[in-house]
Each structure stands twice: as structure tokens, then as C-alpha cells.
Amino acid sequence: xxxxxxxxxxxxxxxxxxxxxxxxxxxxxxxxxxxxxxxxxxxxxxxxxxxxxxxxxxxxxxxxx
Numbered sequence: 001x002x003x004x005x006x007x008x009x010x011x012x013x014x015x016x017x018x019x020x021x022x023x024x025x026x027x028x029x030x031x032x033x034x035x036x037x038x039x040x041x042x043x044x045x046x047x048x049x050x051x052x053x054x055x056x057x058x059x060x061x062x063x064x065x
Contacts, residue, residue, distance in 0.1 A: 003056060004055050004057050005053070007053075008021050008025060008051045009049075010048060010050070011047065011049070013045075013047070018049065018051065025053045029055060029059065030053035030054065032051075032053060033053055035049050036049065036052070037049050
């Protein structure tokens, strides 16, 4: 059975907001998969990020907050 993915939009993109997103979802049983940054032609600084998480479908669902 294929893995289950979760995507979280983060904006603004700062060290603190990325830390918060990763720590929150890992604590709920998801495994960190990666970060995709969204930039514009006008600036190399990301305007938003999508943080992805994955879990095995056989594992218990993450705890609700």
C-alpha cells in the first residue's frame, strides 16, 4: 500500500515558522519528507514554503490536536 502524504503551507517563511511546522507534525506521528520553497522573479527570498510529511498507511493515524 502506498504511503500517505501531508502538505503544510508555511507563510511567512522564517526559521521559527519552519521549526514550528516540522515539530508540530512530527509530534503527531508524521515523518518529515521535505520542503519546497516558492520564490518570485523579483526576489530570491521565499514567499511561502510547502513542508511535506509522510506516514505508512498501516500506522495509527496521527493524534488530533
